[in-house]
Amino acid sequence: MSDTPSEAPVRSILPKWIRGPQDFIGGLAMMAVALFALWASSDLQGMHGFSFGAGTAPRMFAVLLLLLGAGVALVGVLQDGPHLSHYSWRGPLFVSASIVFFALAIRPLGLVVSAFASFLIAAMGSNETKWLEAVVVGACLTAGCAILFPYILGLPMPMFPRFLIQ
Amino acid sequence: MEIFANLAHGFAVAFSPINLLMCLIGALVGTLVGVLPGIGTIATVAMLLPITFGLPPVGALIMLAGIYYGAQYGGSTTSILVNIPGEATSVVTALDGHQMAKQGRAGPALAIAAIGSFFAGCVATVLIAVLGAPLTKLALAFGPAEYFSLMVLGLIFAVVLAKGSVLKAIAMIVFGLLLSMVGSDIETGASRMAFNIPELADGLGFATVAMGVFGFAEIIRNLDHGAELNRDLVQQKITGLMPTRKDLVDSTPAILRGTVLGSILGILPGGGAVIASFAAYTLEKKIAKNPSRFGRGAIEGVAAPESANNAAAQTSFIPLLTLGIPPNAVMALMVGAMTIHGIVPGPQVMQKQPDLVWGMIASMWIGNLMLIIINLPLVGIWVRLLRVPYRLMFPSIVIFCAIGIYSVNNAPVDVVLAGVFGLVGYWLIKHDFEPAPLLLGMVLGPLMEENLRRALLISRGDWSVFVSRPLSAVLLAIAAGLLVLAVLPALRAKRDEVFTESEN
Amino acid sequence: MTSIRSLAGACLAALASLCAVAAPASAQNYPTRNITMIVPFAAGGPTDVISRIVTAHMAQTLGQSIIIENVVGAGGTTGSTRAARAANDGYTLITGHMGTHAASVPLYPKLAYHPEKDFEPVALLAGTPILILARKDFPPKDLKEFIAYVKANAEKVNAAHAGIGSVSHASCELLNAILQVKPVGVPFNGTGPAMNALVAGQVDYMCDQIVNAVPQINAGTIKAYAIATPERNPSLPDVPTTTEAGLPAFQAQAWNAIFAPKGTSPAIIATLNAAAVKALDDPNVRKRLLELGSVIPAAADRTPEALATLVKNEIAKWTPVLKPAT
Numbered sequence: 003m004s005d006t007p008s009e010a011p012v013r014s015i016l017p018k019w020i021r022g023p024q025d026f027i028g029g030l031a032m033m034a035v036a037l038f039a040l041w042a043s044s045d046l047q048g049m050h051g052f053s054f055g056a057g058t059a060p061r062m063f064a065v066l067l068l069l070l071g072a073g074v075a076l077v078g079v080l081q082d083g084p085h086l087s088h089y090s091w092r093g094p095l096f097v098s099a100s101i102v103f104f105a106l107a108i109r110p111l112g113l114v115v116s117a118f119a120s121f122l123i124a125a126m127g128s129n130e131t132k133w134l135e136a137v138v139v140g141a142c143l144t145a146g147c148a149i150l151f152p153y154i155l156g157l158p159m160p161m162f163p164r165f166l167i168q
Numbered sequence: 169m170e171i172f173a174n175l176a177h178g179f180a181v182a183f184s185p186i187n188l189l190m191c192l193i194g195a196l197v198g199t200l201v202g203v204l205p206g207i208g209t210i211a212t213v214a215m216l217l218p219i220t221f222g223l224p225p226v227g228a229l230i231m232l233a234g235i236y237y238g239a240q241y242g243g244s245t246t247s248i249l250v251n252i253p254g255e256a257t258s259v260v261t262a263l264d265g266h267q268m269a270k271q272g273r274a275g276p277a278l279a280i281a282a283i284g285s286f287f288a289g290c291v292a293t294v295l296i297a298v299l300g301a302p303l304t305k306l307a308l309a310f311g312p313a314e315y316f317s318l319m320v321l322g323l324i325f326a327v328v329l330a331k332g333s334v335l336k337a338i339a340m341i342v343f344g345l346l347l348s349m350v351g352s353d354i355e356t357g358a359s360r361m362a363f364n365i366p367e368l369a370d371g372l373g374f375a376t377v378a379m380g381v382f383g384f385a386e387i388i389r390n391l392d393h394g395a396e397l398n399r400d401l402v403q404q405k406i407t408g409l410m411p412t413r414k415d416l417v418d419s420t421p422a423i424l425r426g427t428v429l430g431s432i433l434g435i436l437p438g439g440g441a442v443i444a445s446f447a448a449y450t451l452e453k454k455i456a457k458n459p460s461r462f463g464r465g466a467i468e469g470v471a472a473p474e475s476a477n478n479a480a481a482q483t484s485f486i487p488l489l490t491l492g493i494p495p496n497a498v499m500a501l502m503v504g505a506m507t508i509h510g511i512v513p514g515p516q517v518m519q520k521q522p523d524l525v526w527g528m529i530a531s532m533w534i535g536n537l538m539l540i541i542i543n544l545p546l547v548g549i550w551v552r553l554l555r556v557p558y559r560l561m562f563p564s565i566v567i568f569c570a571i572g573i574y575s576v577n578n579a580p581v582d583v584v585l586a587g588v589f590g591l592v593g594y595w596l597i598k599h600d601f602e603p604a605p606l607l608l609g610m611v612l613g614p615l616m617e618e619n620l621r622r623a624l625l626i627s628r629g630d631w632s633v634f635v636s637r638p639l640s641a642v643l644l645a646i647a648a649g650l651l652v653l654a655v656l657p658a659l660r661a662k663r664d665e666v667f668t669e670s671e672n
Numbered sequence: 673m674t675s676i677r678s679l680a681g682a683c684l685a686a687l688a689s690l691c692a693v694a695a696p697a698s699a700q701n702y703p704t705r706n707i708t709m710i711v712p713f714a715a716g717g718p719t720d721v722i723s724r725i726v727t728a729h730m731a732q733t734l735g736q737s738i739i740i741e742n743v744v745g746a747g748g749t750t751g752s753t754r755a756a757r758a759a760n761d762g763y764t765l766i767t768g769h770m771g772t773h774a775a776s777v778p779l780y781p782k783l784a785y786h787p788e789k790d791f792e793p794v795a796l797l798a799g800t801p802i803l804i805l806a807r808k809d810f811p812p813k814d815l816k817e818f819i820a821y822v823k824a825n826a827e828k829v830n831a832a833h834a835g836i837g838s839v840s841h842a843s844c845e846l847l848n849a850i851l852q853v854k855p856v857g858v859p860f861n862g863t864g865p866a867m868n869a870l871v872a873g874q875v876d877y878m879c880d881q882i883v884n885a886v887p888q889i890n891a892g893t894i895k896a897y898a899i900a901t902p903e904r905n906p907s908l909p910d911v912p913t914t915t916e917a918g919l920p921a922f923q924a925q926a927w928n929a930i931f932a933p934k935g936t937s938p939a940i941i942a943t944l945n946a947a948a949v950k951a952l953d954d955p956n957v958r959k960r961l962l963e964l965g966s967v968i969p970a971a972a973d974r975t976p977e978a979l980a981t982l983v984k985n986e987i988a989k990w991t992p993v994l995k996p997a998t
Contacts, residue, residue: 025336027599029339031595043349053625056358059621063342063345063613064346066342067342067343073335074333088393094391097384101583105574108583113571117567117570127562130557136560136563144567151571159578214742307872354859364782366746366753370746492888493867495868497714504721508716510964514888514893625830
C-alpha cells in the first residue's frame with residue numbers, strides 16, 4: 003500500500019497480542035456486516051420443504067461471511083501484518099458532501115446548478131485547488147454536461163431550477 | 169455455398185448509405201456511453217428506442233447493436249485511465265489496465281484493448297454467420313443446474329484473480345453475494361434487507377456499487393496526504409502511445425484464447441459475457457510462467473478479457489438471431505425495437521427477415537472496423553487527458569459519475585448509495601480488501617441463487633442433479649480443481665503475500 | 673471566460689423560452705405543454721409498445737407532445753407509485769395494466785397506492801390475450817388432455833412464470849386455481865428466460881401474453897393449447913379459445929389503460945378520453961395493434977366509467993387467486 007506508514011498512537015489503542023491490526027479490524031468489521039445482515043434477514047422465511055425460502059440464501063451467506071471474517075481476524079492475531087493506515091478527513095468529507103448535494107439538488111435545482119455547485123464542493127476536497135481555475139473548468143464542464151446528457155444521449159433530466167420554470 | 173450468398177446479401181444491405189450512417193452513429197454513441205462512467209448500455213438503448221420509431225427497422229437495429237458492442241470498446245477506457253469500470257465486463261480490465269496506466273503505459277493498454285476487441289469481434293462475427301444455428305443448441309442445453317455450476321465456477325475465478333490473501337478475496341466475494349441479496353426475492357416476491365426503501369426494492373444496482381467502490385473510493389484515496397507523489401508520477405512518465413513489438417508478441421496468444429472463451433461463453437444468456445472476461449483473465453494468470461506479474465500491469469491481463477468481452481458481446485446475438493429469444497436486457501430492448509416495427513422475432517427470423525439478420529451480422533463487422541478506426545486515434549487524446557492536473561480531474565470524475573448513476577434510474581437515492589459505497593470502498597482499500605471479487609460476487613450472486621432454487625424446484629429438492637447432469641458435473645469439477653490450485657500455493661507461500669503488500 | 677458568458681447567454685435564452693411555455697394550466701385550454709406518460713415497464717415490452725402506438729396518435733389530436741417515461745421496478749409498482757403522487761394537473765399520466773392496477777392489490781400488502789382510490793380512470797387502450805403454452809414434447813395433445821394430465825400428475829409438472837407479479841405469474845395462478853392444482857411454479861426473471869426454458873424443454877407449461885409466443889408457436893418450438901379470450905385471434909387462427917376447448921372459466925387478458933392521478937379535473941379526463949378513443953378508431957393505429965395480436969376494446973368499453981368498473985371487477989377477480997400465494 004502506498005499509504006503512509008503506521009501511526010504510533012493508533013497502534014497503542016490495540017493490545018500487543020494483535021500482530022496484524024489491519025487484518026484484525028478488517029475481519030471484525032466483516033463479522034459486524036454479517037451480524038447486521040443476519041439481523042436484517044431474520045424476518046424472512048426459511049426453508050420450506052425442499053425449496054429455499056426468501057431468507058435461506060441471505061442467512062447462508064451471512065453465516066459464511068461471519069466465519070470468513072473470524073478467519074481474517076484470526077490471521078490478524080496469529081501473524082505479523084500491516085498496521086492500520088492513516089485516514090484523512092478532507093477528501094472523504096468534501097467528496098461525500100459533493101455527492102450528497104448533487105443527489106438532493108438534481109430534482110429541485112436541475113442539472114446546471116447542481117453539477118456546477120457539486121464540482122466546487124468536490125474541489126474543496128483538495129488543498130491543491132486554485133479557485134479561479136476551478137470555477138472556469140467547472141463552468142465549462144457543466145455546459146458540456148448540459149449538452150451531452152440531455153441532448154446527445156437523450157437522457158431525461160431537469161436542466162434548470164424548478165422555481166424558475168413554474 | 170449458401171453462407172456466402174447470405175453474407176453477400178448482408179453486406180449489400182449493410183453498405184447502403186443510411187445503414188452505414190446508422191452503424192457509425194451506433195459505434196460513436198456506444199463508445200461515448202462506454203467511456204462515460206455510470207451510464208450503461210441498457211439506459212441508453214432504452215432512451216434511444218423511441219428515436220428508432222421513425223427509422224427503417226434494419227437501420228434502427230444496426231444502430232442499437234452498434235451501441236451495444238461499441239460500449240464494450242469504450243468501457244475499457246475508463247477502466248484503464250481512471251480505474252472505474254463502467255460495465256461489469258470491464259472490471260477485470262481495470263486490474264492490470266490501470267496499473268499499466270500508472271506505469272506510463274496507458275497508450276499501449278488502450279491500443280491493445282482496441283486491437284484485441286477488433287480481432288475478437290471479427291472472429292465472433294464469422295462464427296455467428298457460420299455456426300449460429302448449431303451453437304444455439306448450447307444455449308438450450310444450459311438449464312438451471314448448469315447455470316448454477318457455471319456461476320460457482322465464475323466465483324472461483326474471482327478467487328484466482330485476487331492478488332493478495334485468498335481468505336480476504338473469498339470474504340469479499342461473500343460480501344458481494346450478500347449485497348446482491350438486497351431486493352425482492354424471486355420466488356416469493358418478499359422484500360429482503362431493503363428496509364422499506366422503495367429504491368432498494370429491486371436491489372442495489374451494479375453501477376451504483378461499482379462507481380462507489382472503484383470510482384469514488386479511488387478518488388478519496390488519491391486525495392490522501394502522500395498520494396500526490398504517486399499521482400504525479402503517473403503524469404510524468406508517459407511513454408509510447410502504441411504497443412511495442414514485444415507487447416504484441418505477448419498479447420497475441422492471450423487475444424486468441426480470450427476470443428475462444430468469449431465466443432463460447434457469450435452464447436449463454438445471462439452473465440455469459442461477465443464470466444467470459446473473468447475466465448479469460450484467470451486462464452492467462454494460471455498458464456503464465458510468472459503469475460505474479462498479473463495485477464501489476466501485465467498486458468495479457470488487458471488483452472485477454474477485452475477480447476473475451478467483445479467476442480461475447482457479438483456471440484450473445486446468437487440466441488436472438490436464431491431463437492428469437494433475447495438473452496439479456498439490452499437484447500430485450502432490441503426485441504422491443506423490432507416489435508414496434510411489427511417484427512416479432514422467433515425461430516424463423518432468419519428465413520423471414522434475411523435483410524435484418526444478415527444485414528445486422530454484416531454491419532457488426534463493419535461496426536468493428538469503424539470502432540478500431542475511431543478508437544486507435546482516440547488513444548492519444550485519452551492519454552493526454554491523464555496530463556490534466558488531478559485537482560481538476562477528480563471533481564470532474566465525481567460529477568460525471570454522479571450524473572451517470574442518476575441517469576440509470578432517475579433516482580437520487582442511487583447517487584447517495586454510491587457515495588456510501590465510496591466510503592466503504594475507501595475503508596476496504598485501507599484494509600487491503602480488493603473490490604473486484606466483491607463486484608463479481610454481486611453480479612453472479614442473484615444468478616447463482618435463482619438457478620440453484622430453480623434447479624432444486626425442478627428436481628424436487630434432489631441435490632444430485634448438479635453432478636448427475638454431465639455438463640454441470642464437468643463445470644463443478646473444473647471449479648473444484650481451480651479452487652485447489654488457488655488455495656494450495658496460498659497456504660504454502662505466506663512469504664510472497666507479505667512481499668506483495670510491501671511492493672504495491 | 674467566453675464559455676461562462678456563452679453559458680449565461682444560453683441559460684437566459686432557455687429560461688425565457690421556458691417561462692413563455694409555462695403559462696398557468698387550466699382545464700379550458702388544456703393541454704398547453706408537453707404531457708408526461710409514465711410507463712411502469714421497460715421500453716419495448718407489450719405495455720410500452722401499445723402505449724407508444726396510441727399516444728403518438730393522441731399527441732396529434734391534443735396538439736402537444738406526449739413524452740413516455742419508463743419507470744421500471746417492482747412489477748410496475750414503482751412507476752405507479754410515482755404517478756399516484758404526481759400533480760393532478762393532467763400533465764402526468766400513466767399507462768397501467770392488469771398487474772399494476774389490479775393484481776398488485778393482493779400481491780403487495782404494503783402497496784403505496786390503491787388503484788381505485790389514488791387514480792382517475794381515463795381510457796382502456798388494448799389488451800393482449802393470454803395463451804396456455806407447453807413445451808413441444810409435453811404429452812397432452814389438446815386442452816382436455818392437458819387438464820386431465822395436469823390433474824393426474826400434479827406432483828410432477830413444472831409451471832414456469834416470468835416472476836412474481838408478472839402477467840404470466842398471475843394468469844398461471846388463475847389457471848391453477850380453476851383447475852384446483854398446485855404445480856411447482858418455477859420463477860424466471862422476465863418473459864425471455866421463461867420462454868427459453870420452455871423452448872429448451874426444462875419446464876412443462878406456462879401462461880403468457882400472445883406477442884412473443886406467436887413466432888415460437890408457428891415454428892413449432894412450443895405448442896399452444898388455448899387462448900383465454902372469447903374469440904379466436906387473427907394471428908393464431910388455429911388455436912381454439914378456452915370456451916371452445918372446454919375451459920370457459922379461464923378468461924384472462926393483460927389489459928392496458930391510461931390513468932391520471934386522483935383529483936384530475938373531469939374536463940381534462942374527458943379531453944384525454946376523447947383523444948384516446950379517436951386514436952383507437954384510427955385505421956393505422958388499429959392495424960399496428962392488431963399486428964401485435966392485441967384486442968381493441970369495443971366502443972362501450974372505452975369510457976372512464978367502464979374502466980372504473982373493469983378495475984373493480986379485476987381486483988375482485990385476482991384477490992382470491994393471488995392472496996394465498998404470498
